[in-house]
Amino acid sequence: MPIHEKSLIRPENLREQDELVIDGVDVSGHWSTFIETRAVTDYNEAMQDEIAALAGGENIHRCWQCGSCTNACTVHAVNPDFNPRYWIYLIRLGMEDELVRDKDIIWQCVSCNKCTDACPRDVVPEAVMKATAHWLELKGHVDKKPSTHFDEGFSAQVIETGKIEDGLVVRDFFKRMGDPFRPFKEPYLVAMITGIAKRAPIGYLLKMGLALVVRPRTRGWAPARKGIEEYIREVDAKDRKALGLPAEGGH
Amino acid sequence: MSQPVLIVGGGPAGLSAAQALAAVNQKSVLIEKEDRLGGAPILSGYAKLVPSHEWASDAIGGMVARVEGNPHIEVRTGATVKAFSGGPGDFVATLSDGSKVEAGSAILATGFTHFDSVNKPEWGFGTYPDVVTTTQVEQMISSGGGIKCPSDGRVPDRVAILLCVGSRDRQIGREWCSKICCTVSANIAMEIREMSPETNVYIYYMDIRTFGLYEGEYYWGSQENHKVKYVKARIAEVTSDGKRLLVKGEDTLVKRPISIPFDMVVHAVGMDPNVDNMTLSAIFDVELNRWGYVGRQNAYATLAETSRPGVFVAGAASGPETIDDSIAQGHAAAMAAMGFAMSGVKDAAE
Numbered sequence: 001m002p003i004h005e006k007s008l009i010r011p012e013n014l015r016e017q018d019e020l021v022i023d024g025v026d027v028s029g030h031w032s033t034f035i036e037t038r039a040v041t042d043y044n045e046a047m048q049d050e051i052a053a054l055a056g057g058e059n060i061h062r063c064w065q066c067g068s069c070t071n072a073c074t075v076h077a078v079n080p081d082f083n084p085r086y087w088i089y090l091i092r093l094g095m096e097d098e099l100v101r102d103k104d105i106i107w108q109c110v111s112c113n114k115c116t117d118a119c120p121r122d123v124v125p126e127a128v129m130k131a132t133a134h135w136l137e138l139k140g141h142v143d144k145k146p147s148t149h150f151d152e153g154f155s156a157q158v159i160e161t162g163k164i165e166d167g168l169v170v171r172d173f174f175k176r177m178g179d180p181f182r183p184f185k186e187p188y189l190v191a192m193i194t195g196i197a198k199r200a201p202i203g204y205l206l207k208m209g210l211a212l213v214v215r216p217r218t219r220g221w222a223p224a225r226k227g228i229e230e231y232i233r234e235v236d237a238k239d240r241k242a243l244g245l246p247a248e249g250g251h
Numbered sequence: 252m253s254q255p256v257l258i259v260g261g262g263p264a265g266l267s268a269a270q271a272l273a274a275v276n277q278k279s280v281l282i283e284k285e286d287r288l289g290g291a292p293i294l295s296g297y298a299k300l301v302p303s304h305e306w307a308s309d310a311i312g313g314m315v316a317r318v319e320g321n322p323h324i325e326v327r328t329g330a331t332v333k334a335f336s337g338g339p340g341d342f343v344a345t346l347s348d349g350s351k352v353e354a355g356s357a358i359l360a361t362g363f364t365h366f367d368s369v370n371k372p373e374w375g376f377g378t379y380p381d382v383v384t385t386t387q388v389e390q391m392i393s394s395g396g397g398i399k400c401p402s403d404g405r406v407p408d409r410v411a412i413l414l415c416v417g418s419r420d421r422q423i424g425r426e427w428c429s430k431i432c433c434t435v436s437a438n439i440a441m442e443i444r445e446m447s448p449e450t451n452v453y454i455y456y457m458d459i460r461t462f463g464l465y466e467g468e469y470y471w472g473s474q475e476n477h478k479v480k481y482v483k484a485r486i487a488e489v490t491s492d493g494k495r496l497l498v499k500g501e502d503t504l505v506k507r508p509i510s511i512p513f514d515m516v517v518h519a520v521g522m523d524p525n526v527d528n529m530t531l532s533a534i535f536d537v538e539l540n541r542w543g544y545v546g547r548q549n550a551y552a553t554l555a556e557t558s559r560p561g562v563f564v565a566g567a568a569s570g571p572e573t574i575d576d577s578i579a580q581g582h583a584a585a586m587a588a589m590g591f592a593m594s595g596v597k598d599a600a601e
Binding site: 041048062065090093 | 409451453471474475478480482483499502504505507508509510511512
């Protein structure tokens with residue numbers, strides 16, 4: 001079946017056969033390209049409950065598809081493919097394949113919360129976008145995004161010591177991103193480091209140097225750390241259980 | 252002595268008219284073609300009614316009991332009107348058993364007929380046993396039998412309710428909205444979810460018309476409290492993959508074709524004009540409107556007037572109507588009919 005409007009069809013739905021004869025007719029090759037069905041063939045009934053179980057997704061079932069969120073959306077104004085109303089609909093009906101198709105856009109939410117203000121049903125679409133991004137990560141549909149790596153390193157440091165050491169945050173981030181020497185390759189970072197080294201008072205530099213070797217800690221932090229860790233474990237276990245995932249697993 | 256009012260039809264509108272007339276000591280004769288009173292809610296075995304959530308057998312059954320025990324109301328079941336002559340104040344109706352009833356005026360409360368889904372063959376009713384109508388689901392609930400697939404008695408994992416079956420469909424000459432089906436379907440969906448929490452219910456709609464105060468309790472309530480899912484889709488056909496039913500159509504919000512398996516498909520059937528309306532029109536010499544319901548003459552002055560003076564109409568006989576509005580119209584028709592029945596008194600006094 002020749003197709004003249006291939007640009008209208010998703011590339012993954014185009015099928016060419018190397019050798020195929022049907023009822024004596026050779027339908028191989030480019031001029032007999034087939035199109036896979038684009039019909040939605042089932043609903044994943046667990047999907048709405050899964051998103052609703054994650055922090056922020058609780059009110060998703062209230063949506064009545066008015067589109068106020070998409071109309072209000074900062075990102076939608078720049079990228080029309082960013083469409084919270086549409087994704088909420090897909091989630092509510094369980095059209096998983098359709099949602100996953102947009103996995104590389106969903107995380108672009110800038111959390112301006114204009115949608116939250118506009119929503120007449122208190123769905124809190126911004127929180128739903130977060131829950132959805134989290135769901136995509138937990139389900140393994142997407143790799144951890146840079147901001148998740150950053151958050152994890154940042155949180156780990158706070159949990160561990162009760163303090164933030166800026167240099168360590170930056171170094172830890174690039175280590176988590178798989179390239180510990182990145183700071184020395186990024187001109188803006190090199191400029192920043194040399195700038196500080198040149199201009200900062202000696203006492204401050206000494207303090208920074210010391211912090212590199214001896215990590216400062218909040219006094220009496222251990223009980224807080226224990227409490228936080230326990231809470232994180234609980235939430236994580238609850239989320240993973242709601243999504244039917246094995247209990248182990250990272251943040 | 253005033254003449255009695257002839258009331259044709261013992262459903263909510265007719266019962267209400269009789270009750271209203273009796274309340275002011277006006278006699279009436281209530282003619283019902285079936286062997287018992289109650290109309291569609293009783294005869295078709297409806298379950299819980301909108302908006303009271305009372306069982307039809309309690310709510311409408313109560314109306315029946317009040318009418319049957321009232322000395323001002325003469326109930327004639329198993330009877331139809333065969334001929335109707337005379338004029339306002341002195342009508343004579345000839346019944347199917349040959350007896351004659353003198354009446355000062357008449358109220359047609361002859362109701363509607365459920366749309367027969369066989370007239371939409373592409374949606375599978377009559378072809379697949381698990382394609383049923385809202386009436387059948389009402390009966391499943393009211394009989395206490397529970398929601399089960401007729402084919403093998405299994406509890407459905409997934410149910411689709413198709414709205415606007417026999418309504419808003421110019422293709423088959425049904426250009427009206429039947430008004431009640433959206434709300435009834437939302438109500439049924441909630442009842443299914445309550446009776447069988449493991450059953451998922453999807454409602455396929457083109458618009459949702461849970462009008463007025465039904466918006467909150469039924470449209471929102473079904474989604475917020477019962478997790479009923481609404482899909483904006485037009486259904487092309489209901490077919491089968493050999494094991495389950497396949498609902499095919501287009502999801503108009505996602506703009507993609509769908510072909511979704513279901514265990515049970517429910518047609519939210521609309522309200523057709525009563526199949527007897529042509530006969531009624533001829534016997535009572537009243538005009539039908541362009542859709543085949545008994546025509547109303549006036550929307551703002553005297554309610555319930557037909558094209559024939561002294562003959563009034565109430566309830567779903569004149570178009571799709573809710574039970575509570577049918578009851579209100581029964582009262583309105585009673586008020587109008589009483590004036591004609593009382594004119595006999597005036598004549599005698601002069």
